[in-house]
Amino acid sequence: MFNDVRPFTLTSKSMAFALYQAVNYIVANDISGAIVECGVAGGGSMMLAATTLLARDRRDRDLFLFDTFDWSFENPTYHDGFAGTPDRLARTPGSNTQPQGVGVNDVAARMATTGYPTRQIRLVRGMVQDTLAVTDTGDVAILRLDTDFYESTLCELETLYPRLVPGGVLILDDYGKLKGATAAADEYFAHCQDPPLLHRIETQGRIATKPTPRAPAT
Template identity: 45%
Template sequence: MFKVALQRVLNHLGFQVVRSRTSFSDEELRIIEQVRGYTSSSAERLAGLVGAVKYLAQNKLDGAFVECGVWRGGSMMAAIYTLQNLGDISRELFLFDTYDGMSEPTEKDVMFDGQKAADLLRDSPKVEGPGNYWCVASLEDVRQNMLATGYPKQRIHLVKGKVEETLPAQAPEKIALLRLDTDWYESTRHELTHLYPRLCDHGVLIIDDYGHWQGAREAVDEFFAAQRFRPMLHRLDYTGRLLIKPP
């Protein structure tokens, strides 16, 4: 999520353009184009999300879709478009965010190249709109973007506040898809602690920031090091990782 400003520059330079169209299906390409401007996620990560939604449907795995850190809602929009293509509008969708930009980072939150998150945020204005490091998007902006997909509004749940304050109380009991994109160590560790146990067996966990933020990587590695069985993290691109929860 924090990579919005960087992605804007890359878009301008043409790096977001899908250079090898044969590596994506026609459906993936359509959805990637539909959500461009609502997400900073790469084409590879979006394709991975589309594939995850189809996998869950094909295997009839029940549970809600949960995203922590949504910016303008583009990733969940991609999930919606995939569900609609499958003829499924029954999933409950939960979008957790401050809807007021990034929370304050700690000393653990350092970019892969050594830049401290606190330094980057300090020099960036906290304003709504594309291209700012704070990734500010209002709840109303996200609501309108979600409703524009045509998905049933009663199945869309926007939960405002820091995840450390809203989780686990406002999370669904059963989760099929869990996407984490809050960037920082503290929030990522909190999300895993409280939501991973609710992820169904064979459910999908997607971590957006594993390769980009050292704090997010540390939180993930610490959490799974303490588990009875450590699942394999599948690489989507330089930062995104996906795993299927073992039974």
């Protein structure tokens, strides 16, 4: 399945397998909600999510793909850049960060090739700082974040993590490789009442299930 989408994704095999497992997990445990990705690149990750759903005979889950679809992005802040030394990064596996913007029509066409119902697929074009708050995703079962930078990642967590249902899956593609995305997650969860356990996927990338909120103290 990964080989089918590999030409269309910048993510590593390990990161793709984490998403594959997450989709199977939400289906097996009947966790309701959409699958949402911020930072789509060529669309390969969401193609994988769609084909995994189809393999489980599921066609009724909404898929949201947020991206500029032209490789434009916010100005980096002092938080941003690579985590670790260039030599270390060159010797470790992980997702490609080379700029390879793909147009919205091309991504839509690629998603259509999966056979997943197009009425369930929503491509949302623009900066996430502008589009997330005005897009009703409903409940979210899988939240996959891959926009590299501090401001966009923090915005995604502030807007979308509250929509992630308890037991839903969070995937942070850039955690551990890009300083901005890592700092945004650390900052957000430092002030979260019920922070999740972020499990390392490889040198970069973290995955977690959202905890059930604790009952108020009596």
